[in-house]
Amino acid sequence: xxxxxxxxxxxxxxxxxxxxxxxxxxxxxxxxxxxxxxxxxxxxxxxxxxxxxxxxxxxxxxxxxxxxxxxxxxxxxxxxxxxxxxxxxxxxxxxxxxxxxxxxxxxxxxxxxxxxxxxxxxxxxxxxxxxxxxxxxxxxxxxxxxxxxxxxxxxxxxxxxxxxxxxxxxxxxxxxxxxxxxxxxxxxxxxxxxxxxxxxxxxxxxxxxxxxxxxxxxxxxxxxxxxxxxxxxxxxxxxxxxxxxxxxx
Numbered sequence: 001x002x003x004x005x006x007x008x009x010x011x012x013x014x015x016x017x018x019x020x021x022x023x024x025x026x027x028x029x030x031x032x033x034x035x036x037x038x039x040x041x042x043x044x045x046x047x048x049x050x051x052x053x054x055x056x057x058x059x060x061x062x063x064x065x066x067x068x069x070x071x072x073x074x075x076x077x078x079x080x081x082x083x084x085x086x087x088x089x090x091x092x093x094x095x096x097x098x099x100x101x102x103x104x105x106x107x108x109x110x111x112x113x114x115x116x117x118x119x120x121x122x123x124x125x126x127x128x129x130x131x132x133x134x135x136x137x138x139x140x141x142x143x144x145x146x147x148x149x150x151x152x153x154x155x156x157x158x159x160x161x162x163x164x165x166x167x168x169x170x171x172x173x174x175x176x177x178x179x180x181x182x183x184x185x186x187x188x189x190x191x192x193x194x195x196x197x198x199x200x201x202x203x204x205x206x207x208x209x210x211x212x213x214x215x216x217x218x219x220x221x222x223x224x225x226x227x228x229x230x231x232x233x234x235x236x237x238x239x240x241x242x243x244x245x246x247x248x249x
Contacts, residue, residue: 001057007064015059016074017044034088036095037114043085047076048106069115077104077121086131089142093159096142098129124165136187139213145182151175152182174223178207188237197232204228
């Protein structure tokens, strides 16, 4: 990142992800890199650190005397227990943040200005999250995997105006069948399709979810299983085509 031009450690401190014993700061590892509102965002421990607007490598304020709207943002989630942030996904309401057992949303009190003064982080749910698998867009909802218990469960967060989101267990019809160690996900909003699998699984199975939304209502959905010709290493969906990389003995 660029050098600090003004101020010192008190008036213009280094971002919280920096690990520097000379200034007595132990930054947490960076777990995710995102883009949001023309800023480069880094998730580090319980903090969300964002660069200056349209200047992705500048994490210092332009002046130590006042706070401007384009200054970097360094915000921390508030919870009664440790909430290490592992992933984030952009939504219409704001930036959704995921920790192991809680979900947050980073928003601004002013819809026109996103700045260090207007930013705030609110808790929207307390659901277990599998940090090995990224969350996905499901149209009007955000889907994520829950690895609590003996099986994997797939949930969808439904947005709410008062930020009290509800989670629907989409995998309820097959929650006793999907294995617990799912670590591969592929999705396509255009095809209304989601695929879950375990890397190098012996059964070579891929669980596929197809759905159809009409407005804000889901009128049709179904789960089914595919058996591949080899051990799955990776899969994705691009331009209406489902691709797999398999190891065939």
